Amino acid sequence: MQGFQIQESAMSGLPPCPECGSGYTYEDGAGLVCPECAHEWSPAEQAEQAAAAEVEGQVRDANGTALADGDTVVVVKDLKIKGSSQVVKVGTKVRNIRLVEGDHDIDCRIDGIGQMGLKSVFVRKA
Numbered sequence: 001m002q003g004f005q006i007q008e009s010a011m012s013g014l015p016p017c018p019e020c021g022s023g024y025t026y027e028d029g030a031g032l033v034c035p036e037c038a039h040e041w042s043p044a045e046q047a048e049q050a051a052a053a054e055v056e057g058q059v060r061d062a063n064g065t066a067l068a069d070g071d072t073v074v075v076v077k078d079l080k081i082k083g084s085s086q087v088v089k090v091g092t093k094v095r096n097i098r099l100v101e102g103d104h105d106i107d108c109r110i111d112g113i114g115q116m117g118l119k120s121v122f123v124r125k126a
């Protein structure tokens with residue numbers, strides 16, 4: 001009984017192929033291989049990427065969409081810049097954002113204005 005259980009859990013322990021969904025994956029060294037589409041991947045790496053995505057998912061735009069480094073966003077509200085008469089107009093496209101910790105959780109560079117911090121609630125992913 002004990003032996004049967006171990007065998008069964010070992011057989012169902014391998015995840016299906018992330019490319020084609022095939023369940024006939026097998027282990028090859030530290031990685032997994034799919035015999036149907038020849039895709040090779042590392043489950044540990046995959047878990048790491050999923051974990052990283054989850055952390056990035058903590059910064060969300062006005063619509064609740066997760067933002068990531070390098071994304072392009074659009075400002076959804078006129079934003080007055082503190083200590084200046086300049087305004088970041090609604091509809092302004094901001095390329096290559098960088099997520100940072102804090103109240104203004106997006107670090108970016110806006111054409112004609114320069115480096116500044118934005119709040120993710122005032123943008124949406126382009």
Ligand SMILES: [Zn+2]
Pocket residue numbers: 017018019020021022034035036037038039
């Ligand atoms: Zn496959």
